[in-house]
Amino acid sequence: MKCDFADSLLQGYFDGELTAAGAAEFERHLQHCVHCTVELVDLDLLSGRLQLAQLYEAAPAWLRKKIRADLRPVAPTTAKPQPLLWHWLAAAAALLVLAIAGWRMSPVLGTDDYQVELAEEIVDAHVHSLQPGQLTGISSNDEQTVNGWFKGKLTFALPARDFANDGFALQGGRLDVVEGRTVAVLVYARHEHLINVFIWPTSEPEESARVGERLGYQWVAWQKGKMEFCAVSDAASAELEQLHRLIAG
Amino acid sequence: MNDLDAEDRLRFEQLVVPHVDAAFNLARWLLRRREDAEEVAQEALLRACRFFRGFHGGDARAWLLQIVRNTCYSWLEKNRPRELMVEFNEELHLQTCPTPETIAIAGDDRERLTRALEMLPPRFREILVLRELEGCSYKEIAAITSIPIGTVMSSLSRARRQLYSALVNSPRKEAVREM
Numbered sequence: 001m002k003c004d005f006a007d008s009l010l011q012g013y014f015d016g017e018l019t020a021a022g023a024a025e026f027e028r029h030l031q032h033c034v035h036c037t038v039e040l041v042d043l044d045l046l047s048g049r050l051q052l053a054q055l056y057e058a059a060p061a062w063l064r065k066k067i068r069a070d071l072r073p074v075a076p077t078t079a080k081p082q083p084l085l086w087h088w089l090a091a092a093a094a095l096l097v098l099a100i101a102g103w104r105m106s107p108v109l110g111t112d113d114y115q116v117e118l119a120e121e122i123v124d125a126h127v128h129s130l131q132p133g134q135l136t137g138i139s140s141n142d143e144q145t146v147n148g149w150f151k152g153k154l155t156f157a158l159p160a161r162d163f164a165n166d167g168f169a170l171q172g173g174r175l176d177v178v179e180g181r182t183v184a185v186l187v188y189a190r191h192e193h194l195i196n197v198f199i200w201p202t203s204e205p206e207e208s209a210r211v212g213e214r215l216g217y218q219w220v221a222w223q224k225g226k227m228e229f230c231a232v233s234d235a236a237s238a239e240l241e242q243l244h245r246l247i248a249g
Numbered sequence: 250m251n252d253l254d255a256e257d258r259l260r261f262e263q264l265v266v267p268h269v270d271a272a273f274n275l276a277r278w279l280l281r282r283r284e285d286a287e288e289v290a291q292e293a294l295l296r297a298c299r300f301f302r303g304f305h306g307g308d309a310r311a312w313l314l315q316i317v318r319n320t321c322y323s324w325l326e327k328n329r330p331r332e333l334m335v336e337f338n339e340e341l342h343l344q345t346c347p348t349p350e351t352i353a354i355a356g357d358d359r360e361r362l363t364r365a366l367e368m369l370p371p372r373f374r375e376i377l378v379l380r381e382l383e384g385c386s387y388k389e390i391a392a393i394t395s396i397p398i399g400t401v402m403s404s405l406s407r408a409r410r411q412l413y414s415a416l417v418n419s420p421r422k423e424a425v426r427e428m
Contacts, residue, residue, distance in 0.1 A: 053359040
């Protein structure tokens, strides 16, 4: 049986878009309408499924880089206004071609700033993870257990590996958010230091590894097999390098 | 892109650039292909930058998404006009259905939801993406899609219903039947 309220107020109630009075009225209705109750449960199930499936697709890193780079001021152009219309048009066309070329060519400009900004966010996430209860979503040194935990939570495959024999013991993993996207984090212990390795898919071409330091934390970032990695820790950078080599194989 | 002065550039960077993901996500779902979304999201941001002087505060995300949406629709009109005409995309449904690969992944809920969403007409797809993935309020949805706020609720209701029925006729069943 269909209910008159179903289409009009149900969605608004579910989305929290009704006024207090509207919501109260709908709740009174809910007390004796099985149809609407069932519909609400269905809406909740559907919404939950959509959330769980992680359908949100973040922009590729190069797009953000390109926009930042294109915003950078350039030297003023020397084109002078021409008296003749066709001169002016020719100049405009030439500028347009230059603008398009500049836009298309993915300038290297701004890469460093982008990297610095990214490192800042990752170091912040690392520091945050050191607070009680924040480090791992799954705490285990077993590769299969950690991989099993990530399965279904990520849109990409993640090979979690333990390097205890090399002095980097797998502690577990968690999900984190970097640049607004969900990333996987593997946690390793090296002597008394904790290392977070942030991992997310990328469409960037492979570059050589970058290293840096912020607030006393070292980071090393690299790409491998369409994945971007960034390891961060208060351990010495040579030790991060060693982990980088182990993970990159 | 450099016709903004330093102050506007800074404002653009602070207000608009943080919503690049939202812009890309909407384009990806409207166009259904990442490559196309990359192209169109870029174009939309270029346009946003060009008209940024006309933006006088307010909801920068809604402002940007409106530009993204319009850019997507004009791209669809030019490149895939038929997609804007169909009410429920049966043809697409058949196209994307059972190849061995899709059968193999039909069990994956993400895949099923993606397929179901992509079968919806763009106007229902966008409203679901804005509400469920982007978390927009009805007011924001109304601003972005240029539909009256009173219509948002009923459109959302229809969109959710269609998604639900698309999921019920899921590829999993199709695949089994095919086998």
